[in-house]
Amino acid sequence: MNSLDSGELLERYDREGMKAVLDRFPDQCRDAVEIGERFESPAIEKLDKIIVCGMGGSAMAGEMARRFSRIPLFVNRNYSLPGFADRHTLLVAISYSGNTEETLSALDQGVERAIPALCISSGGRMEEIARTHRIPFLKIPSGYQPRAAIGYLSIPLLEVMSRIGALKVPWEGVMQGLRAIETQCTCAVPTAENPAKKLARTLFGSVPLVYGTTDNTDLVAMRWKTQINENAKQAAFWNVIPELNHNEILALVGVELLANQLVVFLRNDYDLPGNLDRIRIMKGLFSKKLRFTEVVAAGASEIAQVFSQIYLGDYVSFYLALLNGVDPTPVSLIEELKKELKAGEMAGGGEKDAF
Numbered sequence: 001m002n003s004l005d006s007g008e009l010l011e012r013y014d015r016e017g018m019k020a021v022l023d024r025f026p027d028q029c030r031d032a033v034e035i036g037e038r039f040e041s042p043a044i045e046k047l048d049k050i051i052v053c054g055m056g057g058s059a060m061a062g063e064m065a066r067r068f069s070r071i072p073l074f075v076n077r078n079y080s081l082p083g084f085a086d087r088h089t090l091l092v093a094i095s096y097s098g099n100t101e102e103t104l105s106a107l108d109q110g111v112e113r114a115i116p117a118l119c120i121s122s123g124g125r126m127e128e129i130a131r132t133h134r135i136p137f138l139k140i141p142s143g144y145q146p147r148a149a150i151g152y153l154s155i156p157l158l159e160v161m162s163r164i165g166a167l168k169v170p171w172e173g174v175m176q177g178l179r180a181i182e183t184q185c186t187c188a189v190p191t192a193e194n195p196a197k198k199l200a201r202t203l204f205g206s207v208p209l210v211y212g213t214t215d216n217t218d219l220v221a222m223r224w225k226t227q228i229n230e231n232a233k234q235a236a237f238w239n240v241i242p243e244l245n246h247n248e249i250l251a252l253v254g255v256e257l258l259a260n261q262l263v264v265f266l267r268n269d270y271d272l273p274g275n276l277d278r279i280r281i282m283k284g285l286f287s288k289k290l291r292f293t294e295v296v297a298a299g300a301s302e303i304a305q306v307f308s309q310i311y312l313g314d315y316v317s318f319y320l321a322l323l324n325g326v327d328p329t330p331v332s333l334i335e336e337l338k339k340e341l342k343a344g345e346m347a348g349g350g351e352k353d354a355f
Contacts, residue, residue: 009322010234016329024179029151036159054094057146059156063219079105091117096146098124171299177308185315200319206262217266224313231328268297
C-alpha cells in the first residue's frame with residue numbers, strides 16, 4: 001500500500017483539487033454564516049413545521065437542520081410534497097445546481113398550493129422559479145461539487161432558522177472545531193499524527209459499516225457513507241442504534257460473509273446512556289468475530305461536534321480515494337445517469353435536468 005505522506009498519490013489522483021476544497025472548508029463555513037446573516041428571513045404566520053426538499057448533499061443540509069431544530073422538521077427526498085404541507089409550513093427547496101428534478105417538482109407543487117417557501121441554490125431553474133413567483137431566494141456561490149458545498153448549503157439555512165427562533169447556533173465554537181480538524185488532518189500532517197489518514201488506512205480494503213445513534217450521530221453516519229461512496233468510489237453502509245439492535249445485529253453473526261467488513265462506531269458527548277450501553281455490549285459480543293473501531297467527536301457544543309465529525313469523515317473519504325487509486329472529485333456514473341434521464345425526458349417531449 002503506497003504512503004499517504006509521500007505526495008505521490010496526491011499528485012497522481014487528486015487531479016481536480018479536492019484537497020484544496022477540503023482545506024478551505026472552515027473558510028467556506030465562515031463565509032456561509034455571513035451569507036445567512038445578510039439574508040432577510042421570510043415571515044410566516046403561525047409557523048408550526050418545516051419541510052426541506054433536497055437530494056444528496058442538499059438533503060444533508062436538511063438533516064443538519066432537522067438534528068437541531070426546535071420546530072418539527074421533515075426532510076423530503078421525493079418528487080412530491082407530503083399531504084400535511086400547508087400555509088403554516090415553511091417549504092425550503094435546496095438544490096446546489098438549481099436543477100435537481102425531484103426538488104423542482106416538489107417546489108412546483110408548493111407554488112400550486114400557495115405554501116410559503118424559501119429557495120437556496122447557486123442559480124439554475126430554481127432561481128428562475130423563485131424570481132417568477134417572488135419566493136425569497138438565497139443565492140450561494142457556484143463552482144463546487146454539491147457534496148463539497150455542505151457549508152454553503154446548510155449554514156445559511158441554520159442561520160435563517162436561528163432568526164425565526166427554530167434553533168440557536170454558537171458559530172464561534174463550530175469554527176474552532178473545524179480549524180482543529182483541518183490542522184490535524186491536512187495532507188502535510190504525517191500519518192502517525194493524522195487521525196484521518198490512520199482511519200483511512202484502517203478502512204482500506206474493507207466495507208465500512210458506519211453506525212451512529214438516532215437523533216444524534218445518525219446524520220454523521222449517513223454523511224460518512226455517502227462520502228465514501230462518492231469520493232472513494234467504494235461500498236459503505238450505515239445504520240443507527242438502537243434500531244439496528246432489533247434486526248441488523250443478527251446479520252453480523254454470519255462472519256463468513258463479512259470477511260472484509262469493519263464496523264465504525266461514531267460517538268460524541270451527547271449519546272444517551274442506553275445507546276452507550278448498546279455500543280459497549282456489541283463490542284463485547286463481536287470482539288472475536290468482527291473488526292470494529294470507534295471514532296469519538298470533539299468540540300465545545302453539540303453542533304460543533306457534529307460539524308467536526310462530518311469534516312473528519314470528509315478527509316477520511318478523501319484519503320481512501322487516494323489509497324483506492326481514484327480521483328475523489330468526478331462522479332462519472334452519476335453524470336451518465338443524468339444524461340440518460342435527460343435523454344428520456346426529451347424523447348418524451350419534456351426537457352428536465354436530473355440533478
